[in-house]
Amino acid sequence: MIKRVLCFGNPARLSLKMAQMVIELQDATRAVPIEDIGVVILEHKQITITHALIDALLANNVAIVTSNDKHMPVGLMLPLNGNTLQSERFRAQIDASEPLKKQMWQQTITAKILGQAHVLGMQHMEHNNMLKWAKEVRSGDTDNMEARAAAYYWRNVFGDLDFIREPEGMPPNNLLNYGYSIVRAMVARALVGSGLLPTLGIHHHSRYDAYCLADDIMEPYRPFVDMKVLEMWKKGGITTDISSEQKRELLSITTMDVHISGHRSPMMMAIHTTAQSVQKCYSGQARKIIYPDW
Numbered sequence: 469m470i471k472r473v474l475c476f477g478n479p480a481r482l483s484l485k486m487a488q489m490v491i492e493l494q495d496a497t498r499a500v501p502i503e504d505i506g507v508v509i510l511e512h513k514q515i516t517i518t519h520a521l522i523d524a525l526l527a528n529n530v531a532i533v534t535s536n537d538k539h540m541p542v543g544l545m546l547p548l549n550g551n552t553l554q555s556e557r558f559r560a561q562i563d564a565s566e567p568l569k570k571q572m573w574q575q576t577i578t579a580k581i582l583g584q585a586h587v588l589g590m591q592h593m594e595h596n597n598m599l600k601w602a603k604e605v606r607s608g609d610t611d612n613m614e615a616r617a618a619a620y621y622w623r624n625v626f627g628d629l630d631f632i633r634e635p636e637g638m639p640p641n642n643l644l645n646y647g648y649s650i651v652r653a654m655v656a657r658a659l660v661g662s663g664l665l666p667t668l669g670i671h672h673h674s675r676y677d678a679y680c681l682a683d684d685i686m687e688p689y690r691p692f693v694d695m696k697v698l699e700m701w702k703k704g705g706i707t708t709d710i711s712s713e714q715k716r717e718l719l720s721i722t723t724m725d726v727h728i729s730g731h732r733s734p735m736m737m738a739i740h741t742t743a744q745s746v747q748k749c750y751s752g753q754a755r756k757i758i759y760p761d762w
Contacts, residue, residue, distance in 0.1 A: 509535065
């Protein structure tokens, strides 16, 4: 079932009644079944949310995202118990060997570079070198093909624009940041739902990052955000402030069609397929992470 992503950018009171989120706005009140919700994004400082609602959302594995004064996502809340076999799967994840994690990272970077090559190809840009680099990724990406591909990709993907990919850089960096935050929340939610620790990554390691595994597994999904931002960039009207309409466009990423495992699925469902395959790799049931087919 495709879950909804709800974004609140205006004052509102959010509460729980009969297994539904009650949304009280200045001029209207409506309700949404908790079971239909996947992600909730809170952007306005004058939003009130009851503890009962938070409890119900987390019990249904809903990711709650909070934003800062610039309306950029900065916080993420997830349930502690997302799967009935959680303890067993935590142990398998913690005990994973270095060779296994290096193979998983190799697959991740290969999929990411193929996705970036696809984005360049859609714009009729040279990308055969990217396809070559994707084939040359070794276990653990010891030759750092990810960085080589990224340097070429960002230098070319926006055409004549002198673009530098920096989180605090000029637009459209802000659109990319917002889109990536949405994908990160979806990936973290799916990992928790698969019984995994989102903190324990296969490559990313940071004492300050609670979602290292999410940051790893989302890498091959970044090109979908790039495609959407490119589409928006070509329309024009991009400034340092993200408009409500632009946010709606970025939120539509969750339902983008993704070709995965021979099928076409909305991104949110595809991410669940990927997360489940990650868990199977940790448990020894599989040797390959299922990523989008490019």
